[in-house]
Amino acid sequence: MEKMKILVVDDEQIVREHFAEQIPWEEAGFLWMGAAINGQEAIAMMERELPHLVLTDITMPIMDGLEFAQYVKTRWPHVRIIFLTAHDEFAYAQRAVVLGAKNYLLKMGLSQEQVLQACKAVAEEIQGDWMKEDLHNRRIEQQRQEEWTARNQLIQRMVSEPASATSDSMRQINEWIPFKGSYCSVISVGWDWYWVFHENSLAEEAFEHMQWLAGEALEQREDFAETSIQVAVFPYRNSRLTILVTCPMQRGYAFFQFALHEFVRYGLEKTREIVKSDCFVFVSAITSQMEQVAKQIAEGQARLQDYFYSGKAVMANQDGMIEPEPEPDSVERLEQIARMTKSLHNREWREFMTMVEQLTTLRDPAQSSDFLLAVARGVLENGMKVPEPHKKSLRMRLELVNTWQAYCHWWELAVDYLAIPSTLFEQKNAVRREIAVICGLIANRYNEDLSIADLADAVHLNPAYVGQLFKQETGEYLSDYISRIRMHKAKELLGKTELKIYEIAQAVGITDYRYFCKMFKLMVGVTPTEYKRSR
Incomplete structure (x- = not known):
């Protein structure tokens, strides 16, 4: 809970020193702001920082307490005031009540306990007002969010099903x-x-x-x-x-x-x-x-x-616009999604990349952007097996795609997340199924302590033969491929998170911090620290 800030206004130095030095404000949960000689000086202090509670004398030169209280009530109505005075007169007390004073304390014989008790009573009242205001603001915010959501849903319905935009929608x-x-x-x-x-x-x-x-x-x-x-x-x-x-x-x-x-x-x-x-x-x-x-x-x-x-x-008109071809029907869209999803499930990388290339090649006439986005959305949700944080990122990015350039970049990123080795789809012949399975395992389990023996066992092959086969099919040693995928993930974490370098090393499956730094420098060209600083 925020501490209540206290300001004292009194023309007597002994009174100001007493309140500053003899009252245990901090122990009682208050924050001492300082003291002013008169109302005019207090206003200057309040211009710089506003207190929650002001304890003010009444009889002061230049601007007395009553005039000061009137000014505060008009300009800062939320600031509470307690009057401190030597006058035990009904007229003063009556005027103080009219000005909204929260208490009226006689300085003669005033104890620490009496001062703190009066201030705590006002503090409780302020905190009660804060709670009411907070509840009120939360209700307003909730109503705003509900209305904003309702407006969004209404437009979603009217755009996705324009034929069903009824008079009810317009009445709403x-x-x-x-x-x-x-x-x-x-x-x-x-x-x-x-x-x-x-x-x-x-x-x-x-x-x-x-x-x-x-x-x-x-x-x-x-x-x-x-x-x-x-x-x-x-x-x-x-x-x-x-x-x-x-x-x-x-x-x-x-x-x-x-x-x-x-x-x-x-x-x-x-x-x-x-x-x-x-x-x-x-x-x-x-x-x-x-x-x-x-x-x-x-x-x-x-x-x-x-x-x-x-x-x-x-x-405002169609002049000069690129005219897209008619929207393909839903059957064609679903067939395209099914073909790409199947190729992903079967690890047929070359076929998948051919279809991606077709989607990201500008045609004349151009394909409908709705069709392109729907295909990407369908493949993402039904075919891409990537870690959930990556899928969430791709999903968010796809919602923000509004240009052809962004759409092409999205597919580049999706392929990157799938960790498809470029050598696999550059070859004339499709890669062997066992190698595709191994690449998929590495993409999903790069953060584990993977060994070639584990990967060989997953495809029921001899470990020595797996290494030879992987090099033969991809042109890359299996251990190098594992390291490359790990360094790729490490670069992502260095650029997008606040994780420490040793935490990133562990997150990509390398427990030896020094080995990780050495491998990163070897493969990326700079140290992890230098790479993070450059981001």
Whole structure:
């Protein structure tokens, strides 16, 4: 619990020294801030640091205690005041109560116990207020999160199933922003967070918070209140917003058109500032028909997919866009996922990499970004056997893919996580099944004390023969391959965690710290410490 900060205001030096030196503030759970000679000096001190409780004399030069208390009550109403005075008069006590004083103590014969008892009573009251305020803030935050989630789910339904966007959905939206007698436009905004996540590895909660901050800033633009323009923001995925802007029809179409143009400019600038990334936006036509708004919501998010290839920041029509080919049906998508998943399960690396290459080769006409992302998502969830932290990272990155470049990079990273040796898919002939199984075991158990004998036993071969076979099939010694995979994982941990170097050595299956450092320097070219510092 935070300690209560105490400030004393009294023009008598002996009183100030008594409170500073004779009262055991720290033992009683308080923090002594200091003492002021009069109200004016106390205000100057409070400008620098605000106390929770002020004990002040009444009769003082320059600014007396009553005048000081009036100022504090007006400017800092949460600061509590206890009056210290030699006056045992009803008029003073009555005025002190009016000014919100929490107690009225006579300085004559005042003991330590009386001072601390009075301060503790006020401290308990303050802590009670804190608890109430904290509970109130938690309720508000919970309501905000529930509403934000409800908005997200609503837009998810309207985008994924536009045909089923019923009047009920629009009635629900109408609760947040009224349509009757208004013009409306739907603005769809997205931003490219893929590279931000790749370089900083921020938690998902951080992205959600920045998305909410952007929405909050756009909804609360102050100058719109004067023009009767209203804004409601709905989140979509982790890096998108659907923004509904309405304007009373009596303000005129031309007025709204101009205001909308200004809002788009402002919205892009503000969103970039908050999410710290490039943004792209699609602006729908202005309409006065509610049923059109539902279609525009789905259309807006669909049109943001144009950014996947075009990279245009502002889109309001199709001129100059790369036209994707028609969306493949769900059967074709499922078949593609099944083929890639099967190749992974069977360790058919060459076949798998051929399909990855097909997905990451730009076509004319271009493949639908929805199709490409759906295939990646299906293969990730159903075919990739990687440690859960890696799968979680790939899942988060995929949610942030908004460009062709990011999509290709995602597959590079996925292949890297699968630890497929490049020599395996560069060969003309498929690698033997036993070698594929060994590579899979190493990828999943690199952090264990693996021996060639253990790996040979797993594929029912002689240890000496396994080493020869691995070199013959891959062009790499088995022990070197194990070390390479371990150093690859070590580089990831050095770049993305705060683990100590000896902890990283153990995490990749090497118990000898010195051997780990020597091996890392040999294979990476720098020491683990130098590598970590360079990140």
